Amino acid sequence: MTNKEKKSMAVKEGLFTLPSAEDRGHLIGSKCRSCGEVFFGRTSFCSYCQGVDMEQIRLSDRGKLYNYTVLRYKPPAPWKGVADPYQAFAAGFIELPEGVRILSIITDCDIEKLTSHMDMEVVVRKYYEDEAGNDVYTYMFRPVTK
Numbered sequence: 470m471t472n473k474e475k476k477s478m479a480v481k482e483g484l485f486t487l488p489s490a491e492d493r494g495h496l497i498g499s500k501c502r503s504c505g506e507v508f509f510g511r512t513s514f515c516s517y518c519q520g521v522d523m524e525q526i527r528l529s530d531r532g533k534l535y536n537y538t539v540l541r542y543k544p545p546a547p548w549k550g551v552a553d554p555y556q557a558f559a560a561g562f563i564e565l566p567e568g569v570r571i572l573s574i575i576t577d578c579d580i581e582k583l584t585s586h587m588d589m590e591v592v593v594r595k596y597y598e599d600e601a602g603n604d605v606y607t608y609m610f611r612p613v614t615k
Contacts (some may be wrong), residue, residue, distance in 0.1 A: 476603040477595075483511035485593055485608045494593025496528040496608060498567065502555035506568040529565045531590045531613065537561025539580050563589050563610045588613040 472554050475528065477487055488494040499512045503520035509528065541557045559575040561583075575583065589610040596607040 473601070477583045478603055478605055480596055480605050480607040483608075484509070485591075487606055490591055494591075494608070496565075496591055498526045500526050507569055507591040508570050509569045509610075526600065528567060528569065530590060532563040532565040532571075532610070534575070534583065534587045534589050534610075534612075535562040535564040535570055536585055536586055537575060537583055538606070539583075547615070559583055561610075563591075571610075574609045575611065576609040583612070590591060 478485060479485060483497060485496050486492065486516070495513055496509065499508045499510065500523065501508075501515035501518060501520050502524055503529055504515060506517040507528075508516070508525070509527060513523060515523065521556050526532055532555040537559055537567040538561065539557055539559050542561055544582050557580060559578070559580045561573065562570045563573055564570045573591075575589070590613050591608055591610055595604050595606050599605050
């Protein structure tokens with residue numbers, strides 16, 4: 470890289486915060502003030518009641534593995550930093566206490582030991598380096614070990 474300063478950025482804005490000295494990064498949600506429905510990510514309207522009075526909330530850091538699959542092929546473009554090409558990796562839906570189910574890569578585990586309903590926690594970490602040399606971050610879930 471030449472004179473440009475390296476940046477840290479989210480793989481997609483509005484889904485999570487980047488890690489900082491005060492916070493390890495967390496998921497962002499939206500809650501409808503009219504009906505109470507909760508959504509993953511920032512949204513400006515409620516797809517349940519069509520209300521527009523939304524508030525941004527912090528979603529829980531822990532949830533349960535609702536269901537999952539093990540993929541044994543080259544990861545698609547949005548998941549290009551997951552593993553070496555053609556190495557098996559897991560992806561699944563994590564159900565948070567707020568009632569939201571989030572599709573996520575599952576990391577830091579033996580994929581043969583995954584089970585539905587196991588406790589999971591979110592991690593926000595560097596995913597890959599883009600063409601400009603910037604660090605691109607994403608969220609993933611891993612089994613709770615404590």
